[in-house]
Amino acid sequence: MTNDSAPTPAKRSNGQTQAFRDGLVAQMPSLRAFAISLSGRLEYADDLVQETLLKAWANADSYQPGTNMRAWLFTILRNTFFSLRRQQGREVQDTDGIYSQHLATPASQEGALDLADFRAALAKLPAEQREVLVMVGASGLSYEEAAAVCNVAVGTVKSRISRARATLADLLGISGPHDLGGGSPADAIVKRSGFMDSSG
């Protein structure tokens, strides 16, 4: 936080700088998706991404070429997020209208959970569960990489994901014994999510 404006060490060659920069650009969409998923707030997420890019640039030497740059950037971003949250005492976040005001929601595919419902449920998870769920379930990190990003054991990642899934299933109403029992499972999920009213 103190040396955002510190210049990068001069020893990096132009080629290396270019490769690093290209890497950052390539990872931006994922980094931003992770930030939004983690913080649940679009503008705040963009601040987090900006802060992460500044820190990444200033600490480029600590990135080992050939390793997963996405995981490296996620580490910076989530550390920034949690340290700001501690400073600000922001434990409870506003989960109303999360994501939805600014982001278009693509139409759900048949048999899929409604995206808005899903996001509302996702936002209710503890951040520690949400981050690993998103990292492993969507952004393509391995359990091991996610564990390294969060500085916890692999088993901890697995149990957090397991709890996250159970909570989501509860919140989305697809966890009861009868919810997926009769008829097509896809129908049950669609019905429970209120996506279609075709129960005639």
Added chain:
Amino acid sequence: MEPTAKGEPPVEVGEPADGAKAGGDFRPQSPSAISPGDSHRKDHLVSDAIGKALQAHYRALTDAPLPDRFRVLLAQLEAKDSPDDQ
């Protein structure tokens, strides 16, 4: 790919999304662990539905256009880094 216990209907909610192998299967199970009508099968379906929704959520975000501020920021950082600037 599908569990093939005798007489068991295939456990299937839909085709695996392209990113499914990247981690959509949160709880890898051996085929024999999924037997007809029991809670394992239900867990599998719930997990699959959640995995797909998670990927749809994420894909919608990565597909969204990036704000210009990031491009501007990188350009500033590069400019500051250039040797002439020293």
